[in-house]
């Protein structure tokens with residue numbers, strides 16, 4: 001069993017443990033759901049998007065879409081790349097390839113998410129559990145549109161609005177079990193992390 005396998009086992013345990021505490025403290029509702037974590041998380045995500053240039057987003061989109069033939073992508077509509085391709089329509093995509101495109105704000109958001117996904121996936125010294133923690137958070141804030149490797153369904157994020165609940169669980173397991181992951185969470189989501197600490201304080205004080 002490799003080191004990452006050990007991480008995997010306990011990460012899930014601490015993750016579920018955090019959900020249990022959250023649910024118990026909230027009296028059969030998730031306490032973190034009514035905290036300020038969710039809005040802080042969306043703010044942090046906007047800041048992350050702002051830190052990425054259009055040029056690097058386009059380049060990342062080209063890299064992602066370039067790996068597969070367009071015809072294959074059109075055939076499989078459940079494929080994440082297919083969804084991206086459909087949302088970026090072929091003409092815009094061709095423009096993206098020349099870095100000349102005029103994109104709608106939605107398209108720019110998607111391309112920035114693709115760049116963020118690339119950062120999470122290809123980050124040096126990032127073990128896969130760290131990637132899983134951060135991936136689930138990113139998947140939540142873009143409501144399931146982009147999945148850097150691990151996430152939940154769109155319904156889970158839009159109908160049940162579980163972003164804060166999963167952030168609470170991912171951050172708690174990172175705090176106990178994965179310092180590297182915690183560093184990345186603090187760096188990418190500093191405001192949500194601050195709100196997380198307030199929730200922990202509330203729970204600790206009973």
Ligand SMILES: [Zn+2]
Pocket residue numbers: 015019166169
């Ligand atoms: Zn969970």
